[in-house]
Amino acid sequence: MTLLAVRDLTKRFGGLTAVDGVSFDVHEGAIKAVIGPNGAGKSTLFNLLTGFEKADAGQVTLAGEPLLGRRPSDIVGCGVARTFQNTQLFEELTVAENVLVGLHRRLKAGLGRSALRIAVRSEERWAEREAARLLALIGIERWAETPAADLPQGVRRSCEIARALATGPRVLLLDEPAAGLNRSETDALGSVLYRIRDAGVTTVVVEHDMGLVMEVSEEIVVLDRGRKIAEGPPLLIQKDPAVLEAYLGEEPDDEL
Ligand SMILES: Nc1ncnc2c1ncn2[C@@H]1O[C@H](COP(=O)(O)OP(=O)(O)OP(=O)(O)O)[C@@H](O)[C@H]1O
Ligand SMILES: [Mg+2]
Numbered sequence: 249m250t251l252l253a254v255r256d257l258t259k260r261f262g263g264l265t266a267v268d269g270v271s272f273d274v275h276e277g278a279i280k281a282v283i284g285p286n287g288a289g290k291s292t293l294f295n296l297l298t299g300f301e302k303a304d305a306g307q308v309t310l311a312g313e314p315l316l317g318r319r320p321s322d323i324v325g326c327g328v329a330r331t332f333q334n335t336q337l338f339e340e341l342t343v344a345e346n347v348l349v350g351l352h353r354r355l356k357a358g359l360g361r362s363a364l365r366i367a368v369r370s371e372e373r374w375a376e377r378e379a380a381r382l383l384a385l386i387g388i389e390r391w392a393e394t395p396a397a398d399l400p401q402g403v404r405r406s407c408e409i410a411r412a413l414a415t416g417p418r419v420l421l422l423d424e425p426a427a428g429l430n431r432s433e434t435d436a437l438g439s440v441l442y443r444i445r446d447a448g449v450t451t452v453v454v455e456h457d458m459g460l461v462m463e464v465s466e467e468i469v470v471l472d473r474g475r476k477i478a479e480g481p482p483l484l485i486q487k488d489p490a491v492l493e494a495y496l497g498e499e500p501d502d503e504l
Contacts, residue, residue: 251276251450252297252328252419257306259292266292268474269306274419279441279451281461283485284471285494290454291333293471294421298330299323310419324353329417331408333424333454337396343407344392347379350414379414385447386410386440402433406440419450426457438464462486470494 252274259267267289274280282290295301297308299320308315310326318326329350337346355371383389388406391399396407405425412420425441426434434457441464444451455461461468462482470478470485472494478485485491 249276250274251311252452253307253309254293254297255307257293257296257308258304259289259296259301260304265474267296267303267471270469270471270474270476271306272469272476272479274450274452276418276450277445277448278466279445279453279464281465281468282452282454282471283456283458283461283468284477287473288471288494289474290471291423294330294423294454297323297421298328321353324415324417327416327418328421329412329415329419330421331405331412331423331425333427335404335408337404337407337411339397340395342393342395343383343388343399343403343410344376344379346396346407347382347410347414348375350411351375351378354414354416382410382413385413385443387436401428402430402436405429405437409440409444413444413449417449419452420444422451422453422455424454424456426455426460434460 250273255271257267257270258265270293282293284290292301296303297315299318299322303316306316310328313326315323315326315328338349341349355375380389383392386406386409388403388410391403396404399407405428409422409425426437429437438460441451441453453465465482467480468482468485469476470491477490477494478488
């Protein structure tokens with residue numbers, strides 16, 4: 249079943265068309281990758297899907313419900329969560345507290361309000377258990393009490409993923425989750441992506457690390473200068489002439 253449907257999505261910045269009539273579907277339960285050279289429009293695509301940029305044309309639906317025109321917080325409420333190419337964490341808060349911020353919107357009473365003390369306490373206990381469960385899922389439970397500002401890069405990225413998952417998404421959008429990670433951290437990230445998928449969350453991942461992309465994704469969308477130039481399973485994408493052409497001249501780690 250198609251969970252996320254993107255149709256003719258277009259975004260212009262002045263004379264530059266950053267996303268140019270892009271269409272694709274994401275099936276429920278899939279891990280789908282979006283790749284393309286620098287400036288291809290990958291992050292802009294995510295910004296459009298999450299309401300951080302306003303589209304000039306096109307439609308996006310989640311389980312048939314239109315997403316375009318909504319505010320970022322409404323889109324999170326609809327079940328779409330994301331991480332950013334440059335990690336965005338509450339630096340002074342611990343890892344566990346960052347995740348609790350993500351959980352906050354799912355609490356009825358709201359953390360810290362005391363009008364209904366028993367309800368609040370039981371929700372707080374639920375939130376603490378849920379935060380611990382998410383940190384274990386992502387494999388960063390031993391960092392729970394460390395302030396975000398003190399984390400190594402790999403754990404920062406994991407913390408941002410845990411916080412996004414805390415909002416209870418149906419679709420998780422990850423913008424270059426392997427950027428800044430070493431090989432063993434990247435391999436661990438691959439396992440984390442499988443665990444997220446097994447937990448029932450559909451994932452769209454923008455990534456330059458081709459080893460990771462080819463391993464985890466069932467299908468790949470390739471963008472180049474705003475346009476979709478190819479879509480298909482990893483084995484076909486690796487051999488696609490238009491894709492190879494788009495990547496010529498890229499840095500070695502960007503090559504297919
Ligand atoms: N807010 C903006 N204003 C003007 N131009 C923008 C803006 N955001 C992005 N662009 C331009 O749109 C194009 C696509 O940028 P985008 O960041 O989406 O690419 P990307 O595929 O994510 O690249 P990278 O792999 O380097 O992250 C680029 O030419 C970029 O300079
Ligand atoms: Mg980008």
